[in-house]
Amino acid sequence: MTIRVLLADDQTLVREAFAMLVESAPDMAVVGQAGSGRQAVELARSARADLVVMDLRMPDLDGIEATRLIAADEDLAGVRVLVLTTYDTDENIVEALRAGASGFLVKDTRPADLLEGIRTVAAGEALLSPGPTARLIERFLRSPAPTPVAAGGPGCLSDREREVLTLVARGLTNTEIGETLGLSPLTAKTHVSRIMGKLGARDRAQLVIVAYESGLVTPGGKLVDE
Numbered sequence: 001m002t003i004r005v006l007l008a009d010d011q012t013l014v015r016e017a018f019a020m021l022v023e024s025a026p027d028m029a030v031v032g033q034a035g036s037g038r039q040a041v042e043l044a045r046s047a048r049a050d051l052v053v054m055d056l057r058m059p060d061l062d063g064i065e066a067t068r069l070i071a072a073d074e075d076l077a078g079v080r081v082l083v084l085t086t087y088d089t090d091e092n093i094v095e096a097l098r099a100g101a102s103g104f105l106v107k108d109t110r111p112a113d114l115l116e117g118i119r120t121v122a123a124g125e126a127l128l129s130p131g132p133t134a135r136l137i138e139r140f141l142r143s144p145a146p147t148p149v150a151a152g153g154p155g156c157l158s159d160r161e162r163e164v165l166t167l168v169a170r171g172l173t174n175t176e177i178g179e180t181l182g183l184s185p186l187t188a189k190t191h192v193s194r195i196m197g198k199l200g201a202r203d204r205a206q207l208v209i210v211a212y213e214s215g216l217v218t219p220g221g222k223l224v225d226e
Contacts (some may be wrong), residue, residue, distance in 0.1 A: 003122045004031045006049035008040035008085075010058045018053060018114075025115050037061030041069045044079050051080045051122045054101070056092055062097050069197065078209025080203075083119045084109075094209070102203050125204060154216050156198050162216065164191040168204055169211030174211065 006020050007030060009015045019030045032047040034040035038061040044052055052070065054190040056063035065080045083096045083104040094105050102121045105114060154162050160181075167177045169171050192204065211217040 001027070003028045004048060004050045005118060005120060006032045006034065006040065006043055006047055006052045006194075008034040008037065008052055008058065008063065009055040010035050011055075014055075020113065021052060021111050022053075022118070025118075026120065026215050028115070035059075037063055037066030038154070040066045041073075044070050044076055045073070047080055051082060053118070054081050054083050054096075055094060056083060056085055062092075063178075064099050067096055068099035078144055080121045082117060085116075097209055098203050100202055102205050134171065154199075154210065156212050157195060161191055161195050164188065165195055165207060165211050166217055168192060168195075169208045169217040 005028055007015050007018050007022070009018070011012040012035070015033045015035075019033065022028045022030050031049050032043040034043050035058070037058045039090050040052060040054065040058075040063075041061070043049065054063045054065075058066070061069075063083060067083070067187065070079055070081060081096075083101045084107050085093055085104055086107050096104065102125075103117070105117050109117070154165060157165065163181060164177055167180060171218060172180065174188040174192065175185045177183070177192075178185045181188070183191075192207075195201070195207060196203070199207065199210055201210060
């Protein structure tokens with residue numbers, strides 16, 4: 001199955017370099033390149049992309065607003081957004097996750113890790129770049145903005161589901177959650193799916209936001225192993 005990738009970045013050389021990398025993977029194809037956020041939204045619709053690799057800082061419409069429009073469009077329900085950020089200069093990554101991005105990687109990520117990240121997000125998993133994640137959560141969720149996903153909060157979850165949500169927020173995979181709680185990976189995956197359904201979350205990235213904004217997991221602890 002070929003992953004149809006749309007590349008959104010205002011720098012032509014950057015897009016071309018990413019395009020060469022993506023096209024080198026046998027299971028991926030570049031279906032479009034966008035130089036602005038608005039163009040990214042339009043191409044996501046017309047090119048039938050599975051995943052958008054989204055820069056945050058672009059003219060016309062920035063990556064956050066473009067991500068929000070894609071996530072809110074019912075016709076684009078299956079389209080995932082993977083944000084690439086320089087991190088040192090981009091301080092909007094949590095807002096991008098709130099807007100509906102399924103994860104992010106920093107731009108100095110190794111080429112092989114970028115390809116694997118595309119596969120991970122296209123498969124419906126969340127991807128949070130290990131190094132900056134805990135620091136970003138700690139910096140930007142101390143005074144969180146309201147988010148529709150967190151409206152009901154974890155109060156509607158069972159004790160077991162709250163345990164699973166906590167482990168999701170700490171970056172554990174389904175296999176690792178199962179090992180921690182004495183469950184099979186399939187049972188852990190079922191719990192995660194039910195939690196997303198109850199909270200109205202799009203994916204695991206939004207579960208991370210819910211866990212922190214509700215206070216179930218507090219800033220200062222590690223989200224993922226660094």
